[in-house]
Amino acid sequence: MQVITGREEESGYTIEGPSGTLRGLSRADWADEVRRLEAAESPRWVLPSAEEIYPALVKAGVRLGRCYDLSLAEGLLLAYEGREGESRSLRAAWARANGEEPPDDGPAFGEDAQPTLFSPRGPGLPPGITVVAAARRVLEEQEKRVAATENPARMRLLLAAESASALAAAEISAAGLPWRADRHLQLLEARLGPRVPAGQRPKALVDLAAKISAALGGRPVNPDSSASVVRALAREGIEIPAARKYLLQDIDHPAVAPLLEYKELSRLHSANGWAWLDEWVTDGRFRPHYVVGGVVSGRWATRGGGALQIPRALRSCASADPGWKLIVADGAQLEPRVLTALSGDRRLAEVAAATDLYARLAEALFSGTRYVPLRPGDTRDDRSRAKIAMLSAMYGGTSGEAGPLLALLRQRFPDAVSYVEHAAAAGERGERVRSRLGRTSPAPSAAWRALTGGLTEDEATETRARRASRSWGRFTRNFVVQASAADLTAVLLATLRGRLPDPAHLVFFLHDEVIVHAPAELADEVADIVETAIQEAARLVFGEACPVRFPMDAKSVDNYAEAK
DNA sequence: GCTCGGTGCGCC
DNA sequence: AAATGGCGCACCGAGC
Structure with a gap:
């Protein structure tokens, strides 16, 4: 059984099921009726957007067993059809279902996550078109579009799973992760000092900033400003391109230790300090x-x-x-297991029988060979190298040892490696790729097409075009794995x-x-x-x-x- | 006073 | 010289 429910712009909530339609319900009456129907029939609930409507039910203590989320389905179908730039709002979907020009009514799939269905102005449907009527129409149309996909059963599974995820997300947010604020406060005080008002540096940071300035010749240095740090180090005869942690680590200078500690504590303060605790x-x-x-x-x-x-x-x-x-x-x-399943690589599946996949992969890659690290003194063990090989395949890495390791992986597991390399090649050509269940990568931007598509005269443009092409290839290479992992989860x-x-x-x-x-x-x-x-x-x-x-x-x- | 791109960090 | 994917957030500083 299927029941559609939504909130009308002015008259309250509506529930439409086989036994009829209830209109103009208050929020409390609506929640009660939904609860009753769920207990009696456990229907498949069709919701214009679970994100918009389900938190209110959860707050009222109602849990839905199954739902179908029209907005998420619209987004996935638009992407599949290569129209990811279009709005997935109910109004736009309704217009398209009726062969009309969809209005440009706000953020599209994947962009700014403002409420699109129930904005303060409401769903914006034409007069006389109720939310449930529009929802019913859009649902019909989406079913046709699902049937037109290459593998409707997989797309149906994806839409069901994504809809269930939306229910889970609202439930998780409502429940919340148990958090010991008292322990958090203790930890902040121990590391940063007593609480200070927003916008002020805690004592530990003030002290470290003073230490840093003193170590850099006494002129004030703002450790929050990478430019200031780079300039100050340059005055000491130390040239680094940026004030990044991994660059600082290797420098022998008295300012380095307090700088690194400052970075660590400053991050704790700004990202997860008192303000975070108050707000979240x-x-x-x-x-x-x-x-x-x-x-x-x-x-x-x-x-x-x-x-x-x-x-x-x-x-x-x-x-x-x-x-x-x-x-x-x-x-x-x-992710490596997902790649194994995607590519159907039988040899890699044997490796994936192990609980520690990378350890088993190391045996498969290196036993019987003497693999010589490129850089002398590299002490990383075989397991780490196996991991680099696999991550390079999934992410498109080429630096350092990655190239030769990837070559070795390709030699031993050609099916798995060619799977991601085909995805990369498709991306480099500007084509789309899909996950196992049909999530579809977006088209590259117009700027990308202009850069990579044209006939290039000068070498600099050629290099930029090549770089952009490779970069998009890395995105699609990773997309097939990451998006299929998202299917699974x-x-x-x-x-x-x-x-x-x-x-x-x-x-x-x-x-x-x-x-x-x-x-x-x-x-x-x-x-x-x-x-x-x-x-x-x-x-x-x-x-x-x-x-x-x-x-x-x-x-x-x-x-x-x-x-x- | 604002926006916005760059920088840097840390998570998977 | 760096050249592996995805994300969110705080901060800086240039430019308006």
């Missing part, structure tokens, strides 16, 4: 806003809170409630959120990592569920016959820092 942690929970579909490759973005980069130094603050555990699970070497989330035993719940998700908060007695069960869910997701995405293992390393811990 409430009632002992860190609640970032996740944006499903916010990255072209299908990864989630976040808006505010910097959830994509919770620094290791603060992870002990992410701490389970008393009597509860955090079950931290990440996909071990997910979206299906994982969809599977997982339906299976967790109450009251266990997801509290964090990042690329290939999930955290579940659960009563201690459920921790083992949750870990098993996560491991089962990834296997099932892999079967759904890559097929029953896929020989690749996807180990999920699930650890039950009291705080996040213990997980790695």
Whole structure:
């Protein structure tokens, strides 16, 4: 059964199902009715945009089992059709479905994530067209467009998984990652000194800045300004192109140690200091806003809170409630396994049978050969070299040892390497590439086409064109892997959120990592569920016959820092 | 006073 | 000389 619900511009909420239509509902009545229908029928809910509407339901204590998100589907289909620049709003989709010119009504897929469906002015549908009527029309049209794709079953799976991800994102934000503000405050005070008002340097930074200036001849140096640091070092006879950490590290000068410490503490202060704590942690929970579909490759973005980069130094603050555990699970070497499954490389699948893929890869690459490092004195072990080889294949690296290592990888695993090299070649020609389930890379910009497409007269332009072409090739090379990994994790989330035993719940998700908060007695069960869910997701995405293992390393811990 | 590109960091 | 993908955020400083 299917039920469509949305918010009309002026009259409140509408629910339209097989038993009729309810209009003009208040938010509370709407939530109650949705709850009743969910319990009675567990329908597939068709939502114009889960991001816009679902948080209100979650807040009212309502959970939906399944949904279909028209906005996310529109974005994925537009990208598939090579029209990613067009708006995915309900109004635009409705216009296109009726063969009309879609209005230019705001940000398109992948751009500024302003609400597009329920902007303050409403969805902007023509008079007499209700949200549910428009939604029904768009749904019909999208079903036709799905049927027209190369592999409709995969696209259907993608749309279902992406929709479920949107539900998961709202639920995760609402639940929040348990965060010990008291521990965070202690940590800040210990490293930075007593709290200072916004805009002021804490004592530790003031002291370090003074030390740095003294070590650089006494003239004031602003360590926050890389230009100031570069100039000051130049006066000391030290020439560096920029004040980057890795450049500073190798310099023997008394200013270097305080400079590096300043950088570290300054980052702690500005990125995760008192202001961050005030803004993003409430009632002992860190609640970032996740944006499903916010990255072209299908990864989630976040808006505010910097959830994509919770620094290791603060992870002990992410701490389970008393009597509860955090079950931290990440996909071990997910991307190389995805590449293996994508390319169907049988030899690499044997390597991927190992839990430590890179260790096994090292054996496969180096046993029986004496691989001589290019740079004398390079002490990296074989496992590290195997990893460089694999990352170079997936990212397009060529520097240092990467070239020869990639050549060796290509020799041993030609199917896997040629898979990404075809993707790179397509990108260099300006063509699109697709993930396993049909996520599609955007077209390069007009500027890129102008640069790479024209007949070039001078050598400088030729070089720039070549560089731009190679750069886009690296993007599409990585896209096929990263976006297919996003396919897999979206299906994982969809599977997982339906299976967790109450009251266990997801509290964090990042690329290939999930955290579940659960009563201690459920921790083992949750870990098993996560491991089962990834296997099932892999079967759904890559097929029953896929020989690749996807180990999920699930650890039950009291705080996040213990997980790695 | 503002915007905006560059820089630098840190996460996957 | 650096030349591997994706992201968000804070800060600086040039330019308006």
